[in-house]
Amino acid sequence: MKRKTYYLITLGVLATLLISCSNAKKAEQIAIIPKPVHLQIDNNESDFIFFTPITIYYEQGVTSLERAAKFYAQIFDQKFNTQTTITTDKEIKATIELKFESRIKEEGYEIEIEDNGVEIEVSSYPGAVYALQTLLQLMPEEVCNRQGVDKDTKYAIPALKIKDYPRFQWRGMHLDCSRHFFVADSVKRYIDYLSMNKMNRFHWHLTDDQGWRMESKRYPLLNTKAAWRVDRSQDEWDNRKPIDRNKGEEATYGGYYTQEQIRDIVAYAEARGVMIIPEIEIPGHSSEVFAAYPELSCLGKPQEVTPGGYYPKEMATCFCAGNEEVFTFLENILDETIELFPNAAYIHIGGDEVDKRFWSECKKCATRMRKEGLKNIDELQSYFIKRIEKYVNSKGRPIIGWDEILEGGIAPNATVMSWRGINGGVKAAKAGHDVVMTPNSHLYFDYYQNSPEVEPKAIGGFITTKRVYGFEPTIEGVLTEKEAKHILGVQANLWCEFIPYFSDVERMTLPRMMAVAEIGWTPKEMKDWNDFSKRLTSNAKRLGAMDANYHKGSTVVNIEATYNSSKKVFEVDMISEIYGAQIYYTTDGSEPTLKSTLFTSPITIDRTTDIKAIIALGGKVLSNIASVRTIGYHKAIGKRLTYGHKFAENYPGNNGDNTLIDGFTGTVRHDDGYMQGFNSKDFDVTIDLENPIEISTVTGSFMQSVGTWIYLPKEMVVSTSADGTTFTEVGRV
Numbered sequence: 001m002k003r004k005t006y007y008l009i010t011l012g013v014l015a016t017l018l019i020s021c022s023n024a025k026k027a028e029q030i031a032i033i034p035k036p037v038h039l040q041i042d043n044n045e046s047d048f049i050f051f052t053p054i055t056i057y058y059e060q061g062v063t064s065l066e067r068a069a070k071f072y073a074q075i076f077d078q079k080f081n082t083q084t085t086i087t088t089d090k091e092i093k094a095t096i097e098l099k100f101e102s103r104i105k106e107e108g109y110e111i112e113i114e115d116n117g118v119e120i121e122v123s124s125y126p127g128a129v130y131a132l133q134t135l136l137q138l139m140p141e142e143v144c145n146r147q148g149v150d151k152d153t154k155y156a157i158p159a160l161k162i163k164d165y166p167r168f169q170w171r172g173m174h175l176d177c178s179r180h181f182f183v184a185d186s187v188k189r190y191i192d193y194l195s196m197n198k199m200n201r202f203h204w205h206l207t208d209d210q211g212w213r214m215e216s217k218r219y220p221l222l223n224t225k226a227a228w229r230v231d232r233s234q235d236e237w238d239n240r241k242p243i244d245r246n247k248g249e250e251a252t253y254g255g256y257y258t259q260e261q262i263r264d265i266v267a268y269a270e271a272r273g274v275m276i277i278p279e280i281e282i283p284g285h286s287s288e289v290f291a292a293y294p295e296l297s298c299l300g301k302p303q304e305v306t307p308g309g310y311y312p313k314e315m316a317t318c319f320c321a322g323n324e325e326v327f328t329f330l331e332n333i334l335d336e337t338i339e340l341f342p343n344a345a346y347i348h349i350g351g352d353e354v355d356k357r358f359w360s361e362c363k364k365c366a367t368r369m370r371k372e373g374l375k376n377i378d379e380l381q382s383y384f385i386k387r388i389e390k391y392v393n394s395k396g397r398p399i400i401g402w403d404e405i406l407e408g409g410i411a412p413n414a415t416v417m418s419w420r421g422i423n424g425g426v427k428a429a430k431a432g433h434d435v436v437m438t439p440n441s442h443l444y445f446d447y448y449q450n451s452p453e454v455e456p457k458a459i460g461g462f463i464t465t466k467r468v469y470g471f472e473p474t475i476e477g478v479l480t481e482k483e484a485k486h487i488l489g490v491q492a493n494l495w496c497e498f499i500p501y502f503s504d505v506e507r508m509t510l511p512r513m514m515a516v517a518e519i520g521w522t523p524k525e526m527k528d529w530n531d532f533s534k535r536l537t538s539n540a541k542r543l544g545a546m547d548a549n550y551h552k553g554s555t556v557v558n559i560e561a562t563y564n565s566s567k568k569v570f571e572v573d574m575i576s577e578i579y580g581a582q583i584y585y586t587t588d589g590s591e592p593t594l595k596s597t598l599f600t601s602p603i604t605i606d607r608t609t610d611i612k613a614i615i616a617l618g619g620k621v622l623s624n625i626a627s628v629r630t631i632g633y634h635k636a637i638g639k640r641l642t643y644g645h646k647f648a649e650n651y652p653g654n655n656g657d658n659t660l661i662d663g664f665t666g667t668v669r670h671d672d673g674y675m676q677g678f679n680s681k682d683f684d685v686t687i688d689l690e691n692p693i694e695i696s697t698v699t700g701s702f703m704q705s706v707g708t709w710i711y712l713p714k715e716m717v718v719s720t721s722a723d724g725t726t727f728t729e730v731g732r733v
């Protein structure tokens, strides 16, 4: 008896160990993005074996479930080359049961997987779509193959329970289809990427200076003229001169989405849980319209659609705010937009970067300002947007606009898209307006994500997936809890000046989009970069199976140094954002290789040094170029620097007044805090070296990044003084 008990206990312990091992392995294999709120693997249940033929049951009479069942069937049929059966008969054994449960939050879902099937409970159609996305992510990556998988394929899916719902109501991606035009099928593919990541807003940038993309029945010249430009793709973007018709040149680049295509895309998106927010740019970024209807600009003169970033002075870029015809035109266009996007909860009216110079010099605009008692051109912009808002509101829709709509007074019901950092969003939220956070500090996907030296040309900046992931939309410590409720969510923007093909759209948005998805969905407390980057490795395989041209990640080593003033040394840490990668580095100026020192813990530096580092994974070097951090152990460290003209407010650098002499030189990034920005006035600083000392060299480093409007100085002058009053020039370059 005793022996028997002992034997049983031993078996029991063994069995528990075996189960927990396999559960750990299962947990390892589950790599859902965005991470679900609750996920519990069922220890006592066998895997569910998913195989065809598939039967989907839904509760009779619930239209959202019926629609979801049909959508599931469509996806399964295409993926598994099968014919799914849909039933409302409870007696039939179903692969998936779809049920309505009012307790579940909007867009949320619950999944219970047992050895005999899958039960999904939702309270909304999008919830059912997201449940399907989760279910697909529990299957091997081959399920993402474009051509589908063999219909006899069987997948073991772990028994588990998931309860999931989003943190934010706005989880968006923007796509600029004006600077470059992407065909309707590509737009649908973009929507597929959003849906697989449970993102629910597609901000469709349909109009801009380089081409009008929404078919208009009311204004056909928009389709035939404003949608087309001369193709100058052989020239630099900023240097693309307007068409020369005298030379027989033709406007051959461009296109527009027909109203039929737009309706089809809207339905396609809605079926995938994605709402499209159309953007019609008002009142700026509108020069393409004047190629068709020149009478709507302040200049009133014929002009052509600009083929790039070349803006001659005589090219009007904004609607005339003093011309009533402009408002008639815009109201008619907005009518068409509202009709084409019947489920759009907002109409985006642009509002950014208006070149108000044209208004300052226009008689009609001056008359408008006088009549309306507007004190300046900011108030004229505010008048314009308020009037548009009133019209759009009268059609039952709210407006959303870029953060410039705050200038001169925000329209009463407008929602603000904060893009120039977070400040516009903070200001709007404090004033009681809703906000979508899309700051160019973290969520501009036209920025580089790896060393510019090894990347195709981008607009500038530097935003890696890790940086994206680090963004917190509610701006802790700045917004109160009540104000933070105005933050509807997050969105990343893809401006396409340097993105001619859809494969480039994929490269710039995947996988950074997944980081945005997780910011928008997963509770803040559950955000964990290491865990996310590990899950990203699995999801990259899915993107590969989809033939998506995804980016392999930043191979930049983040070399972070801090000055320890008591020890008079720099302490240096090195970080890679590639999961599981190693870092090799040198400090003697040589190029690092796999034979260089392996970085294991922070190092100290006490002289001027170039630290160079590379990333390797599995014995293979990933970096095409070494990351370099130059530490200048120079004579001004710890001394006092004063400014003739203070640095620009938005470019203060990491170390305030000490930034320029803190020993760190700038990088390729304009916003990493290693450089300081100066605006309008000359850069002019004085360093007090305290005692007479010998100086052999003075070094400064400067940046030019035309896309971000940062330019090199014309010259640099160095003067010295013994008394701080009389200066003698000692060098000029």
Ligand code: ACM
Pocket (backbone or CB within 6 Å): 352, 353, 402, 419
């Ligand atoms: C913007 O990037 N101009 C909104």
Ligand code: ZN
Pocket (backbone or CB within 6 Å): 297, 298, 319, 320, 321, 322, 323, 358, 359, 362, 363, 364, 365
């Ligand atoms: Zn005007």
